[in-house]
Each structure stands twice: as C-alpha cells, then as structure tokens.
Amino acid sequence: MKKITILFSLMGLMFFLSLDMQAQKFFTREAKISFYSEAPLEKIEAVNGAGTCVIDFESQQMEFAVLIKAFQFDKALMQEHFNENYMESHKFPKATFKGKIVEPNAIDYKSNGEYDVTVEGKLTIHGVENEISAPGTIIINGEEIQVNSKFSVAVKDYDISIPAVVRDNIAKNVEITVAGDLEPLK
Amino acid sequence: MQKILILLGFACFFIQSAHGQDDLLSLLGEEEETTDYAIASFKTNRVINLHSLENTSHGVLDIKISHRFGMINSGWYELFGLDAASIRIGGDYGVTDNLMVGFGRSSFEKTYDGFLKYRVLRQSSGAKVMPVTLALFSSMAVKGTRWPDPARENYFSSRLYYTHQLIIGRKFNESFSLQLSPTLVHRNIVETESEAHDVFALGSAARLKLTKRIALNAEYIYVAPNQIAEGFKNSLSIGFDIETGGHVFQLHFTNSTSMIEKGFITETTGDWAGGGIHFGFNVSRVFTVHRPGN
Numbered sequence: 001m002k003k004i005t006i007l008f009s010l011m012g013l014m015f016f017l018s019l020d021m022q023a024q025k026f027f028t029r030e031a032k033i034s035f036y037s038e039a040p041l042e043k044i045e046a047v048n049g050a051g052t053c054v055i056d057f058e059s060q061q062m063e064f065a066v067l068i069k070a071f072q073f074d075k076a077l078m079q080e081h082f083n084e085n086y087m088e089s090h091k092f093p094k095a096t097f098k099g100k101i102v103e104p105n106a107i108d109y110k111s112n113g114e115y116d117v118t119v120e121g122k123l124t125i126h127g128v129e130n131e132i133s134a135p136g137t138i139i140i141n142g143e144e145i146q147v148n149s150k151f152s153v154a155v156k157d158y159d160i161s162i163p164a165v166v167r168d169n170i171a172k173n174v175e176i177t178v179a180g181d182l183e184p185l186k
Numbered sequence: 187m188q189k190i191l192i193l194l195g196f197a198c199f200f201i202q203s204a205h206g207q208d209d210l211l212s213l214l215g216e217e218e219e220t221t222d223y224a225i226a227s228f229k230t231n232r233v234i235n236l237h238s239l240e241n242t243s244h245g246v247l248d249i250k251i252s253h254r255f256g257m258i259n260s261g262w263y264e265l266f267g268l269d270a271a272s273i274r275i276g277g278d279y280g281v282t283d284n285l286m287v288g289f290g291r292s293s294f295e296k297t298y299d300g301f302l303k304y305r306v307l308r309q310s311s312g313a314k315v316m317p318v319t320l321a322l323f324s325s326m327a328v329k330g331t332r333w334p335d336p337a338r339e340n341y342f343s344s345r346l347y348y349t350h351q352l353i354i355g356r357k358f359n360e361s362f363s364l365q366l367s368p369t370l371v372h373r374n375i376v377e378t379e380s381e382a383h384d385v386f387a388l389g390s391a392a393r394l395k396l397t398k399r400i401a402l403n404a405e406y407i408y409v410a411p412n413q414i415a416e417g418f419k420n421s422l423s424i425g426f427d428i429e430t431g432g433h434v435f436q437l438h439f440t441n442s443t444s445m446i447e448k449g450f451i452t453e454t455t456g457d458w459a460g461g462g463i464h465f466g467f468n469v470s471r472v473f474t475v476h477r478p479g480n
Binding site: 025027029052054055056061062063065067069070074075076077080081083084085090163165166169185 | 209210211213214217220222225226243244245246280360398399429430431432472474477
C-alpha cells in the first residue's frame with residue numbers, strides 16, 4: 001500500500017514537472033516574415049504570413065521555418081522569378097533559423113514586460129547556412145508573447161546570383177522583418 | 187521499492203532530456219500538407235506561335251510586339267528576308283488568374299484578332315494532386331483587307347475566322363514541359379470547294395530549359411489531310427526564349443508568316459527543306475496594372 005502511495009505521488013510529481021516544463025515553450029504557425037529590397041530602379045517587398053516558430057524559454061533556444069513559395073509579391077512575375085531563378089524553391093523549399101538568445105537569463109517569461117535581446121544562430125536560405133546575429137524584442141503579456149526582429153542579409157552570402165541586367169533592380173542587402181504572436185505550446 | 191525508484195528516476199531523466207531536445211519545430215508535429223502548383227512551365231503565354239499552357243496572371247498586362255521577317259531563301263537581294271517584315275502588335279490581360287483576354291492587330295492581311303483563354307485545371311502536387319494543366323482557348327479573327335471584288339455583294343461574315351483549342355500539358359521537371367493542342371479552325375469562307383470550312387489540327391509543343399533564363403522551344407502543328415488547299419504546309423517552329431526581368435525575348439525560325447491561329451495553322455506556305463523559313467521574334471513586356479490584394 002505504502003509503495004503504491006509513493007509510486008502515485010512520484011507520478012504526480014513527474015506529471016507536474018512535465019507540465020511546468022512544457023509551459024516554457026511557446027509557438028506560432030502564423031509568424032509574419034517579410035523582406036524588403038531597395039535598389040535604384042525598384043523597391044521589392046514580399047510577405048509570408050505562415051512562418052512557424054517555437055521558442056523554449058528554459059533553454060533560450062528558438063527555431064523558425066518558412067516556405068519560400070508562400071512569399072507573396074505585388075507583381076506576379078516577380079514572385080515567379082523569385083522562386084524559379086533566385087531561390088530555386090523546388091530545390092530549397094524552406095528557409096530556417098535555429099538559434100539562441102545570447103544574454104544569460106535574459107527573460108523571465110512569467111513576468112510581463114518588454115525585453116531587448118540578441119539572438120545568434122544559423123540562418124539557412126537557398127541551401128546555404130550562415131551564422132548570424134540579430135537584435136530583437138520580446139514582449140510578454142501573460143500567455144501572449146510577441147517577438148519582433150529586423151536584420152539585414154547579404155544576397156551573395158546565400159549563393160544567390162544577381163545578373164548584371166537587374167543589378168539596379170535588386171539590392172545587395174535585403175532587410176528581413178520578423179513578427180510573431182506566440183501562444184503556449186501544450 | 188528501490189528498483190521502482192531507480193526506474194522512476196530513469197523515467198524522469200528520460201522525460202527531461204526529451205524536453206531538452208534541440209529540434210524545437212518537431213514539437214509542432216506533422217505540418218499540414220500544402221498544394222504546390224507548377225509554375226513557369228513555359229516562360230510566357232506563347233510557345234512561339236501557339237498559345238502555351240501559361241496564363242497571364244491576374245492584373246497583369248502583357249504587351250507583345252512580334253515580327254516575322256521575309257523568307258531566308260529570298261537571298262542577298264532581300265538580305266535573307268530582313269528587308270521585309272510582318273508585324274503583330276497586341277496585348278494580353280489577366281482578368282483573373284485563370285481567365286485572360288487578348289487583342290491584336292497583324293499587318294499580314296490587316297487582321298484584327300481577339301481571344302479568351304480559360305484555365306480549367308492547374309498542375310499541382312502535395313495536398314491536391316493534378317497531373318496536367320488544361321486550358322480552353324477561343325479566338326476570333328477579322329480579316330481587314332479590301333474586298334477583292336467590291337462590285338459584288340460582300341458580307342462582313344466572310345471576313346471572320348474562329349479557332350477553338352484545348353491546351354493540355356505538363357511540366358515534367360524543372361527543365362522539360364510538353365503540351366498538346368487539339369484545334370478546330372472554322373473559316374466562314376474558303377477559296378475553293380475542296381477546302382474545308384472546319385479544319386482539324388493537332389498542335390504539339392515542348393520547352394527545354396537550358397539555363398535559368400534561356401529556354402529552347404519547338405512546336406509542330408499537324409493538319410489532318412484533305413482540309414486545306416494544295417501547297418499549304420504544316421507549321422514547324424524552333425526558337426529560344428530569353429528572359430530578362432520584365433521582358434521575354436523569343437527569337438525563332440518558323441515557316442509560318444502569320445502569327446494568329448487561322449493563319450499559321452491553315453495558311454503556312456514556307457517549306458523548311460527549301461529555306462522557306464522566317465527569322466522572327468516576339469517581345470513580351472509585362473506591366474502590373476492592377477494589384478490583387480495580398
């Protein structure tokens with residue numbers, strides 16, 4: 001009888017522990033990832049509203065993934081060229097980021113507030129992986145967590161070539177904006 | 187008792203380490219499969235003369251200026267055809283992503299043409315699988331040349347030609363696309379009794395991408411026998427598509443002079459074997475006129 005009591009209390013403890021741990025993870029499937037290229041002849045902007053993201057506040061790790069084909073452009077032909085000629089989305093369907101908040105114990109996810117953080121990790125676009133570092137803000141409001149970041153990447157770092165004829169249409173550095181509203185992962 | 191505790195300890199450790207895994211996105215489980223539509227099976231909505239399976243996107247105006255020079259076998263005196271040119275100027279517009287309309291004027295027989303093209307099926311993979319793209323095409327052409335005999339009673343309907351076409355094709359891989367275009371050309375008036383008012387033909391076209399921006403195209407249109415007058419040939423064209431941002435340049439050789447269906451399907455006179463071919467080009471420039479909301 002005693003054994004069974006101990007067993008059950010231990011199981012209860014485990015259950016509690018696992019619940020507690022899970023609440024430290026937050027996610028979204030609707031992160032808004034957009035990019036902006038400003039060149040002398042043309043401004044290009046594309047938005048993707050279906051980025052997935054999971055952040056684990058215990059380990060301070062985070063991951064993002066986005067489907068290249070889901071980027072929407074104003075001009076249909078641009079979208080086609082983006083997929084076919086530049087990103088080769090048939091070969092590299094996704095862009096991903098896997099990184100970590102640099103500052104130790106940067107965030108107390110249980111108390112509301114706005115936290116400025118630096119995130120470092122591996123950004124993979126067009127099949128090429130690069131280490132990047134980006135500033136971001138994390139706003140905690142109860143169980144709703146908002147993440148925002150803006151950073152710039154060099155097109156050539158990702159093995160994307162811009163032919164001479166469109167050199168004045170496409171910027172060498174593209175600004176990427178990330179915005180997501182996360183909810184607890186249960 | 188101890189054994190159970192040890193086991194539980196292991197279990198706890200195991201659960202903890204499972205939580206500490208670094209593949210966070212896998213915690214979200216299997217992703218919902220999306221439908222992946224085939225894009226860019228051809229660089230533009232024309233193969234060479236034939237309509238390709240591509241549609242002009244919603245809100246996009248595609249201005250096309252096309253030339254066919256004279257025949258190469260006309261020799262030095264005509265600079266192998268470059269002294270003469272037949273022109274079509276036209277515009278295509280995407281009313282929706284699946285419906286496009288177009289209008290054009292050809293110098294050859296001073297012809298006006300208008301068409302509708304509707305995409306019924308779109309090749310896709312993933313959540314929704316569709317092996318082919320299928321489009322319906324209908325056009326009307328009005329021949330504008332003066333009546334050969336103004337003295338007799340002439341009817342406007344005698345100037346009219348209709349074409350109906352089914353376009354069925356598939357992008358087999360990133361570089362190779364193939365399509366078939368069963369076609370019916372109706373001519374209200376024909377020159378002799380032996381010629382058919384309704385001409386049945388089968389067009390076929392292929393695209394082979396050579397680099398990201400250059401493709402090789404070929405098309406051949408077979409006209410079933412005993413429908414068109416003696417001396418008319420089947421249309422065969424070979425060319426390159428060169429894409430630069432908003433332009434597509436199509437450079438080709440063809441034995442057809444006309445750039446509209448009733449002409450290149452039923453009235454092709456050139457003979458490849460004898461050098462009866464034209465050098466020609468189509469220049470396509472797209473303008474985004476209307477931006478459908480994202």
